[in-house]
Amino acid sequence: MTGRSAACCEKVGLKKGPWTPEEDQKLLAYIEEHGHGSWRSLPSKAGLQRCGKSCRLRWTNYLRPDIKRGKFSLQEEQSIIQLHALLGNRWSAIATHLPKRTDNEIKNYWNTHLKKRLAKLGIDPVTHKPKNATLSSIDGPSKNESNLSHMAQWESTRLEAEARLVRDSKLRSHSSFKIQLTQLGSSSSAAYQAGPKWHGTMWSSKSNKVSAGRDDSPTSTMTFPDQNLSLPAALAVGLSDHHTASNNEFIGAGSSSSHERSAVLAVKEERNEEELKSIGKSSHFLNIPDIVLFPNAYHHEGTQWKYDHASKSAGDVGNHAPMVEDDNVNLPAAGNNNFINGFTELIINHDPHNTTTSSSSDNGEWTDDNGYGQEISKYYWNNILDLVNSSPSDAPPVF
DNA sequence: AACACAACCAACCGCTTCGAC
DNA sequence: CGTCGAAGCGGTTGGTTGTGT
Numbered sequence: 001m002t003g004r005s006a007a008c009c010e011k012v013g014l015k016k017g018p019w020t021p022e023e024d025q026k027l028l029a030y031i032e033e034h035g036h037g038s039w040r041s042l043p044s045k046a047g048l049q050r051c052g053k054s055c056r057l058r059w060t061n062y063l064r065p066d067i068k069r070g071k072f073s074l075q076e077e078q079s080i081i082q083l084h085a086l087l088g089n090r091w092s093a094i095a096t097h098l099p100k101r102t103d104n105e106i107k108n109y110w111n112t113h114l115k116k117r118l119a120k121l122g123i124d125p126v127t128h129k130p131k132n133a134t135l136s137s138i139d140g141p142s143k144n145e146s147n148l149s150h151m152a153q154w155e156s157t158r159l160e161a162e163a164r165l166v167r168d169s170k171l172r173s174h175s176s177f178k179i180q181l182t183q184l185g186s187s188s189s190a191a192y193q194a195g196p197k198w199h200g201t202m203w204s205s206k207s208n209k210v211s212a213g214r215d216d217s218p219t220s221t222m223t224f225p226d227q228n229l230s231l232p233a234a235l236a237v238g239l240s241d242h243h244t245a246s247n248n249e250f251i252g253a254g255s256s257s258s259h260e261r262s263a264v265l266a267v268k269e270e271r272n273e274e275e276l277k278s279i280g281k282s283s284h285f286l287n288i289p290d291i292v293l294f295p296n297a298y299h300h301e302g303t304q305w306k307y308d309h310a311s312k313s314a315g316d317v318g319n320h321a322p323m324v325e326d327d328n329v330n331l332p333a334a335g336n337n338n339f340i341n342g343f344t345e346l347i348i349n350h351d352p353h354n355t356t357t358s359s360s361s362d363n364g365e366w367t368d369d370n371g372y373g374q375e376i377s378k379y380y381w382n383n384i385l386d387l388v389n390s391s392p393s394d395a396p397p398v399f
Numbered sequence: 400a401a402c403a404c405a406a407c408c409a410a411c412c413g414c415t416t417c418g419a420c
Numbered sequence: 421c422g423t424c425g426a427a428g429c430g431g432t433t434g435g436t437t438g439t440g441t
Binding site for chain 3: 017018038039040052053056060089090091092103104107111
C-alpha cells in the first residue's frame with residue numbers, strides 16, 4: 001500500500017502510531033465508565049488525540065477485557081487451520097469460533113506461522129490440499145472428491161452462519177431468542193433415513209434436540225445422487241434481525257450446483273444467549289493429527305509412536321514421522337466416529353485404517369507416491385468435516 | 400560489539416456493509 | 421429509493437524485537 005492518507009484522521013493534530021500506556025488508560029477508563037457509544041465522538045470526550053477508528057481498533061484488538069493474549073494452543077491452531085480450510089480468509093468468522101481471540105490476532109498468526117507451516121508440509125495454504133497431490137484423476141475430480149468439495153462448501157456456509165449467529169447474539173445482549181429448526185415431514189423422511197452414517201453422527205443428535213415441537217414447516221434435504229446419499233439439511237442458517245425475522249422463514253441455504261439437492265431451513269427465534277455462546281464452543285478444537293503438524297514431536301518406542309511435547313515447535317517440520325494409528329497419536333480412531341469412517345470409506349476406496357505405509361520426499365513435502373498425500377488429505381478433510389461433529393458433550397446442539 | 404536479516408504483530412488504509420434518515 | 425455516516429472487515433505496512441554472523 002502506498003501513501004497512507006488517513007481519511008479518518010485527516011484532522012490536523014490527531015496522533016497515529018503505537019499507543020502509549022497513558023492513552024490506553026484514558027480509553028479504558030472512558031469506556032468502562034460510559035461505554036464506547038459513538039466512536040467518532042469518543043476521542044474528544046476521552047481526552048484522546050486519536051481518531052475514532054483508531055480508538056475502536058485499539059479497543060477491539062487489544063484493550064477489550066475478554067481478549068486472551070499469548071501463545072496459541074495446539075487446539076486453537078488446529079481450529080484455525082480447519083476453519084480456514086472451510087471459510088478461507090474470513091477472519092471474523094473464524095474468530096467467532098475461537099473465544100477471546102481477535103480476528104486480527106488470528107490473521108496475524110495465520111500469516112506468520114500457520115501458513116508457512118502448512119507450506120513446509122507441502123500443503124497449499126489456500127486450498128488446503130497437498131501441492132503435488134494427484135488426488136484427481138486424469139479426467140478431472142473424482143465423484144468422491146466432488147462430493148467432498150460440496151460438503152465442504154455446505155459446511156463453510158453453515159459455519160459462516162454460525163459466526164453470524166454468534167455475532168448477532170452479542171448485539172442482542174438483552175434479548176433472548178431461540179432458534180429452532182423444523183424438518184420437512186418428520187425424522188422418518190426419506191432424507192433422514194438415507195444413511196445411518198449421516199444420520200447417526202452428523203446430524204441426528206443435534207437436529208433431534210432442536211426439532212422438538214416441530215411444526216409442518218418445510219425443511220431440506222441435501223442429496224448426492226451418485227451415492228444415494230441425502231442429508232437432512234438444516235445446514236445453513238443466516239440469522240440476523242433483518243434477515244431472518246419471522247418464523248419458518250427460508251434462509252437460503254445452499255446455492256451452488258446443478259447437483260440434485262435442495263435446502264430449506266426453518267428458523268424460529270427461540271434461542272437464549274447461553275445457547276448462542278455455546279455455539280462458539282461447539283466447533284472448537286478439531287483434530288488435525290498432531291503427527292501431521294508436528295511430526296518431530298513423535299518418536300518410536302517399540303511398536304508405538306510416542307508424543308514428545310518438548311519437541312513440538314513451529315519450525316519442527318523437517319523430518320516426518322510415519323503416519324500411524326496409535327493411542328498416542330491424534331488420529332481419527334476407527335469405530336469412534338461413524339461419520340468420519342463412513343465418509344472416509346465413501347471418498348477413498350481402500351482400507352481407511354491402513355495408515356502405516358507412508359513416507360516423505362527429500363524436500364520435506366508430503367508425497368503421494370505411496371498414498372501418503374492421500375492419507376494426509378483424507379485426515380485433513382475428514383477432520384475439517386468432523387468440525388460439525390465435534391461438539392463437546394456439554395454443549396447444546398447447534399441446530 | 401556491531402551489523403544484517405528475519406520474524407513478529409500492532410496499527411493502518413481503503414473497501415464494503417449496514418442502518419438511519 | 422438514494423444518500424450519508426458509522427462500523428466491520430481484510431490486506432498491508434512498518435516499527436520493534438530476536439537471531440545469526
